[in-house]
Amino acid sequence: MELKNYETVFILTPVLSEDQMKDTVKKFKKILTDSGAEIVSEENWGLKKLAYPIQNKKTGFYNLLEFKADPQSIKNLEIEFRRDETVMRFLTVALDKYATAYAEKRRKNGMGSMYKSKKEGAKK
């Protein structure tokens, strides 16, 4: 099976300590590598205010994982997300070629990189 690019954002409860949060992220990375995925990048946006309360909490730890995986293994990842009580929300997205190109640019330049280059003209 050909590997596809995926991106998953998940929100952890704010009551966790930093170590617990890191352990949880490691756990999900391990699940991915165990099923043969290759992790491209990992981001931690830290504690952010939620636009609306989730489970009566107003903030959460946002984490982003970018990886290449076999499409069959995504189901297992999502089952693990649902099982874990510390994960409040998650969203897994398959990236097409434009999305992958954008994600690479973003990693280099930081957020909002795509929209700065209006003067550069059309991008491939």
Added chain:
Amino acid sequence: MSLINEPIHSSRHENRKKYCRFKKSGIKYIDYKDPEFLLKFVNEQGKLLPRRLTGTSLKYQRKVSVAVKRARHIALLPYVTDSLK
């Protein structure tokens, strides 16, 4: 009251060149993780703006819609609010 149709004053608005900002600048992917950018396509209550107001083409309006809905799911944008901007 004349029998001839009087000129509509809204002609000034119709003459303003409306263009799709994505086609013009060549942007191909709309990121759902960027709420600041998505705020341009959403009104003060957090509702999606119609194409005729933003000037977006249909293809990109659908992508914007998907991006906004994803952002709402991960609580980067609210579903309903007042005074968003």
